[in-house]
Amino acid sequence: MALAFHQVDAFSDRPFSGNPAMVYRLDAWLSDELMQRIAAEHNLAETAFVVREGQAWHIRWFTPTTEVPLCGHATLASAYVLFNIYKEPAERLDFVCKSGPLSVTREDGRLWLDFPAIAPPAVAANPQIAEALGVQPVEVLGTNQLFVVLDSEQAVRECRPDMAALAKLPWLGAIVTARGDRHDFVSRFFAPAIGINEDPVTGSTHCLLIPYWAQQLDKLSLTAYQCSARGGELFCRLEGERVKIGGDATLVASGTLHLD
Known part of the structure; x- marks a missing residue:
């Protein structure tokens, strides 16, 4: 075959x-x-x-x-x-x-892409999250993915997780995000538990990122950058209970x- x-x-x-x-x-x-x-x-x-x-x-x-x-x-x-x-x-x-x-x-x-919008609830304080990510979160939310807000784009870019520790946490992966310097927001995504230490550009995480940043920035159309080594630019719209990811x-x- x-x-x-x-x-x-x-x-x-x-x-x-x-x-x-x-x-x-x-x-x-x-x-x-x-x-x-x-x-x-x-x-x-x-x-x-x-x-x-x-x-x-x-x-x-x-x-x-x-x-x-x-x-x-x-x-x-x-x-x-x-x-x-x-x-x-x-x-x-x-x-x-x-x-x-x-x-x-x-x-x-x-x-x-036309995907569902997902609003993640808050996650209870857990010192293992900061230890695994090697950063101090500003806010921690989550569904089956951990959603961690940091204080700057530089903090997102400099994040160096302990992949073994991260894989042991009860989430499929971890999003780290912050307001961007040249884009509305930036992010990175780590998922060692499913065989991906860092995903270069992740459309599905923007189901959570777009509603969050639309509320934080009070705007429905946003630009995003996933600042992995390869990097990628995304064009985002919140449309009710759906997100558009271009x-x-x-x-x-x-x-x-x-x-x-």
Whole structure:
């Protein structure tokens, strides 16, 4: 069996920036075990698999070690592949995933994710959080992700977590964020518990980041920068109970996986 794959740098208008994702458009689902092994072989933060079922594309995402319920950058990458490689004619693609319905639209050359807005509740004081992150939080919130507000962009950029300690905390990952110097807000995302020490650019974390900063800054349209080593710029809108996350994408590789 031979399967075509496409590697896309999401949230970037040039190669070797943004967040790389591998995309497979399948005619039918592979076994969970095989998809996980394929993701481990590519060893990127996310490998996405999409299958057309009815009018919607069903999408699943795998890190090198586990399946995750929601991934923004690999959804953006998948939409880029469907639009540009497989020539989907519509200006909107509807996806179904374990977290519910999603969509991606093309607007003036940019791709826009439509994701649920999530307002994280406060987290009880826990000295292990500051110890694991190596920083003193201004505010700590969280859902299945830890959401830590710091006092400056510099503090976000200089954050050096203890990955082993962070992986032991009862959250899938940790967002650190602050007001930006040139953007409305900045962030980074660490998830050693699911095999990703630091994700270069994370669309799904902006489901939490956009509502928070929209309230803090009293504005519905925001610019964001995820200041990892690769870095990526995101254009953000809060629209009621949904967030719109806009970004560019760049194809960097295509090939064939041989399973015989």
